[in-house]
Amino acid sequence: MTIAILGGAGKEGSGLALRWADAGHRVVIGSRDPARAVEAAAEINAAIGREAAAGADNMSAAAAADLVVLAVPYAAQRATVEGVRTSLAGKILIDVTVPLVPPKVSRVQLPEGGSAVEAIQKLLGGDVRVVSAFQNISAHHLKHLGAEIDCDVLVCADDKEAGELVVGLAREIGLGAFYGGVLANSVVAEALTSVLIALNQRYKVPGAGIRITGIPRD
Template sequence: MSEVGTLKSIAVLGGAGKEGGGLALRWAHAGHKVIIGSRDAQRAQDAANEINAKIGGTNASGAANGDAAAQADIVVLAVPFSAQRATVESVADALAGKILIDVTVPLVPPKVSRVQLPDGGSAVEAIQKLLGEGVKVVSAFQNISAHHLTHLDETIDCDVLVCADDAAAADEVVALAKEIGLGAWNAGVLANSVVSEALTSVLIALNRRYKVPDSGIRITGITPQ
């Protein structure tokens, strides 16, 4: 595993989508090698080409999900809740010994502005139980608008809550978040991820009520480190 603060190879499964694509764009712009993962390798490469055009570089590439996960130091899961478990199961062998950053939000259309957590509580914690101790699952980035991420010249006025049972893994993800212009905080164990997962529906409700595209959160009372 790479040291905190060093450049890493990051696979973003679901990187052809809005949220995953925004994170991939930011990390590629920061200098990391980013592998876009998709069920369709050509769709992944097309998304990578768009990122490279925006950053004027070659840091992004595309591959099928399994190949993307195998190539990376860190894997990011940015797929819809309905595809979360199946995607993880399809790449599980490539995740051993790595950090998996799960961005999953358990939204259940059409009532996406209503909190609907799965029966077991945290959707991300369920993935840690599925994969076992050989993979360090970290919950993060659920509450950051893709609208913010895709504008590289924009200062993002939002914080990220990072939860994991492995504190060192959480701190590494905090560092990755700060690299792309986000405030980020180690918010404790993975079970605490229920707050971030539920908060997304609250933010969607706020967006609708106040007619804005990108409400977010800030943590106050702590001096930024």
């Protein structure tokens, strides 16, 4: 699968890109600055010892991909989606957006209407299957290849098939992952990120996470 990661030069996006490239997928890093995307791709290729990643502008990355990941700050979420909208039709869009409002990032500040990711599904309509995932996994863990990640991922989507596909992609890179229901439920994962940031600050740790209990694991 070819996976485009818009915002893939950032901490979270580059961590996901590294993990998927290492798992055997072709990754295209998208950025407003193509040179930065090319640099990020080169770092990934050097880390895994083969050519699995390439860099491009956001539109070119989205057009080249089977599946697109949105990993940009909340302030850039809508503008980035609108900029690549014509390349998203018929595809799955994994939205990693967390509605953090600096400087109070450890305080939950959800947008009007609740889920920031659900708002993107409403914007794009039925031509794009939007899936919410990866809001609660720290980039600190993703960057350490080979290290076990003690964290689960909540995956929410109105399209169950798309949701389960993303569950599989999360498990491929060493994460526990569970389908958490419809896209409106994404509000829980989005809000939980601020709680995890508060835990990081209070307990002086780099990447607090969550675990789902009571469900048998594969």
